[in-house]
Every structure is written in C-alpha cells, then in structure tokens.
Amino acid sequence: MTNMNNHPYHLVDYSPWPLTGAIGTLTLVTGMVKWFHNFNMNLLILGYMITLLTMFQWWRDICREGTFQGKHTMLVSKGLRWGMILFIISEVFFFLSFFWAFFHSSLSPNIEIGSMWPPMSITPFNPFQIPLLNTIILITSGVTVTWAHHALMENNFSQTSQGLFITIMLGIYFSILQAYEYLEAPFTISDSIYGSTFFMATGFHGLHVIIGTLFLLICLIRHMNNHFSMNHHFGFEAAAWYWHFVDVVWLFLYISIYWWGY
Amino acid sequence: MASLCRQIIRGNAFKSVILSNARRGFADKMMPDPLEHATGLEKKELLALQSGDDDPFNMKVLKKKAGTKDMPTLVPSCFDARIVGCICDEHATAINWLWLHKGHPRRCECGHWYKLIEKTPL
Numbered sequence: 001m002t003n004m005n006n007h008p009y010h011l012v013d014y015s016p017w018p019l020t021g022a023i024g025t026l027t028l029v030t031g032m033v034k035w036f037h038n039f040n041m042n043l044l045i046l047g048y049m050i051t052l053l054t055m056f057q058w059w060r061d062i063c064r065e066g067t068f069q070g071k072h073t074m075l076v077s078k079g080l081r082w083g084m085i086l087f088i089i090s091e092v093f094f095f096l097s098f099f100w101a102f103f104h105s106s107l108s109p110n111i112e113i114g115s116m117w118p119p120m121s122i123t124p125f126n127p128f129q130i131p132l133l134n135t136i137i138l139i140t141s142g143v144t145v146t147w148a149h150h151a152l153m154e155n156n157f158s159q160t161s162q163g164l165f166i167t168i169m170l171g172i173y174f175s176i177l178q179a180y181e182y183l184e185a186p187f188t189i190s191d192s193i194y195g196s197t198f199f200m201a202t203g204f205h206g207l208h209v210i211i212g213t214l215f216l217l218i219c220l221i222r223h224m225n226n227h228f229s230m231n232h233h234f235g236f237e238a239a240a241w242y243w244h245f246v247d248v249v250w251l252f253l254y255i256s257i258y259w260w261g262y
Numbered sequence: 263m264a265s266l267c268r269q270i271i272r273g274n275a276f277k278s279v280i281l282s283n284a285r286r287g288f289a290d291k292m293m294p295d296p297l298e299h300a301t302g303l304e305k306k307e308l309l310a311l312q313s314g315d316d317d318p319f320n321m322k323v324l325k326k327k328a329g330t331k332d333m334p335t336l337v338p339s340c341f342d343a344r345i346v347g348c349i350c351d352e353h354a355t356a357i358n359w360l361w362l363h364k365g366h367p368r369r370c371e372c373g374h375w376y377k378l379i380e381k382t383p384l
Binding site for chain 1: 290291292293294295296299300301302303304305306307318319320321340381383384
C-alpha cells in the first residue's frame with residue numbers, strides 16, 4: 001500500500017488559529033462587558049489584539065496555501081465559492097431583519113411618534129444631497145471593480161491595479177461622506193424608532209463598506225505581490241461579490257430609508 | 263501628394279503615440295502565463311487537464327465495459343484495493359458495493375467483472 005494520495009481535497013494542516021480565535025473572541029466579549037460596567041477598556045483592547053492577530057495570521061495562511069502551496073484545486077475552489085455564497089446569503093438575511101424593523105415601524109407609525117413617518121419633529125436627511133452622491137459613488141465603484149475583474153481575466157496587470165485602486169478610493173470616499181453625515185445628523189440613535197432603525201441599518205451597512213474596502217485593499221496588495229493569475233484569483237472574486245452585495249444593500253437603504261422615508 | 267501626407271501622418275502618429283508610450287512605460291504591464299503561476303497539486307491538475315485527462319483524480323463514474331471475465335471493467339487505483347459501487351442495471355434503485363483487490367478480478371452479483379489496475383497518483 002502506498003501512502004500517496006490521489007484526491008483533490010485540501011486536508012488542512014494543524015493550525016493554532018481556531019483556538020486563539022476562540023480565546024480572542026471570549027476575551028473580546030468579556031472585555032466589552034467589563035468596559036460597559038467599569039468604563040475600563042483594557043480587556044477589550046486585549047481581546048481586539050488577539051482577534052485581529054488571529055484573523056491576520058489565519059487569512060495569511062490561507063493565502064499561502066492557495067498561492068504558494070497550490071492546495072486550491074478546482075474542487076477546493078468550488079468549496080470556497082459555496083462558502084462565500086452561503087456567507088453572503090446569511091448577510092442578506094441579517095439586513096432583511098433591519099429592513100423588517102424599519103418597515104414594521106414606518107408603514108403603520110404608532111401614536112407615540114405622532115402616527116406619521118418620519119416621526120413628529122424628526123428632520124431626516126435630504127436624500128438628494130449627500131445620500132444621492134453616495135449612491136453614485138457606490139454604483140461607480142461597482143463599475144470600476146468590474147473593470148478590474150475583466151482586466152484580471154485578460155491578464156492585464158496595470159489595469160487590474162488601476163481599477164482596484166479607484167474602487168478602494170471610492171469606498172474610502174463613501175465612508176468619509178457617511179462619517180461626515182453622521183457628525184452633522186440632527187437626530188441620534190436614541191431619537192425615537194427613526195433614529196434606531198436609521199442608524200442600525202446604515203451603521204451596519206457602513207461597517208460592511210469598511211470591511212469590503214479592506215477586503216479589496218488586501219486584494220490590491222496581493223495583486224501587487226503577484227498572487228493572482230487570469231484563472232486563479234478567487235480571493236478577488238469573493239471581494240467583488242461582497243462589494244456588489246454591499247452596493248445592492250445601499251440601493252435598498254437609499255430607496256426605502258432615505259428616499260421613501262423622507 | 264495625398265499618399266505622401268498619409269505616410270508622414272501615419273509614420274509620425276505611430277512613432278509619437280504607440281512607440282513613445284511604450285518607451286515611457288505607459289503600455290499595460292501584462293501578467294505571466296497562468297500555468298507558470300500555478301504550483302503544487304493545482305498545477306498537476308492543470309497539466310493533466312491540458313494533456314486531455316479530464317478526470318485526474320478518478321472522481322467520475324466509470325463507463326462500464328463489456329464486463330466479461332476476459333474484458334472486465336478496469337478500475338484505476340493508487341492503492342492495493344478500492345471499493346467499487348456497481349450499478350447493476352440502469353433501473354437499479356440500490357448500489358452494490360464490493361471491495362476490489364489488486365490481482366484479484368472480482369465479479370458482482372449481477373455478473374459484471376471488475377479488475378483493479380495500478381495508477382500512479384497525480
């Protein structure tokens with residue numbers, strides 16, 4: 001009997017990251033509780049450090065396995081694709097619950113908020129100012145990420161970096177404008193159900209934009225280090241899928257919360 | 263005269279636009295051949311596909327041969343034995359599993375013969 005294998009599966013090596021990840025998230029949550037009760041962030045910061053180090057090193061290992069060890073056969077890649085698809089579907093349902101809360105409260109507004117939407121004495125944002133600009137920015141970034149993808153499929157190194165760079169810049173621009181709008185907001189998260197649903201939905205979307213921008217930034221760095229080829233770039237595709245998802249969520253947020261709810 | 267003008271314009275346009283851009287490094291940098299970029303098992307799989315083997319890991323359902331004792335269905339394996347699942351006829355609702363050992367052709371209950379052949383791992 002030979003001890004050689006003949007299968008396309010990736011049997012992963014022993015890794016400390018699941019354990020450090022568990023320790024990190026436990027520390028993070030405990031640290032958050034400690035922060036809320038004692039106004040002391042020390043344990044929270046330790047939790048952040050352990051979790052961030054785990055994330056960095058775990059994903060670094062995956063890049064090494066795929067790029068430098070050739071572990072990602074077609075079947076493995078298919079598994080990664082399914083993983084990303086299912087992850088994004090779970091995120092869709094995550095946002096669905098925020099939209100549910102929004103429509104529940106806005107379609108039949110309670111007497112407590114003046115039986116009207118936006119609630120009595122809430123001044124919402126004008127949807128045709130910064131939010132419309134943000135819509136244009138995100139749609140444009142969807143175009144540039146597609147440009148980068150097509151450049152990558154055509155083996156064009158320069159245009160892939162250019163397309164990715166512009167997409168990341170647009171993502172950062174979006175985040176800056178959202179931060180500016182949050183600072184200027186005439187209502188807060190504690191201002192009635194309007195503030196709660198508004199900041200919950202747009203806040204989580206903003207968090208996703210930041211994560212998506214980081215994901216694309218990692219792709220740009222990996223591209224600069226020649227990790228991708230025209231038929232081996234699933235990391236990039238996953239980032240692009242994620243970015244489109246964030247883009248589509250924004251369109252729904254814009255149409256229902258900013259525009260219809262104005 | 264017209265052709266002379268065309269030559270001048272074309273020549274200069276070619277030189278100034280295409281050549282100088284390339285010289286200044288404005289031309290797009292292209293990436294290397296994806297096969298050269300790949301490594302490990304991923305590369306072996308790509309090479310196998312390129313050489314016409316569309317099932318390098320023997321994952322697909324085997325096409326049955328005649329299945330007589332002289333002409334058994336050949337089952338490739340990198341090991342000394344492999345489990346075979348015989349779909350005895352196309353309407354079969356269950357699969358008949360049998361261990362197949364190297365050097366010992368085996369007959370399924372339905373009468374179909376199988377033989378293990380050695381295969382070097384990818």
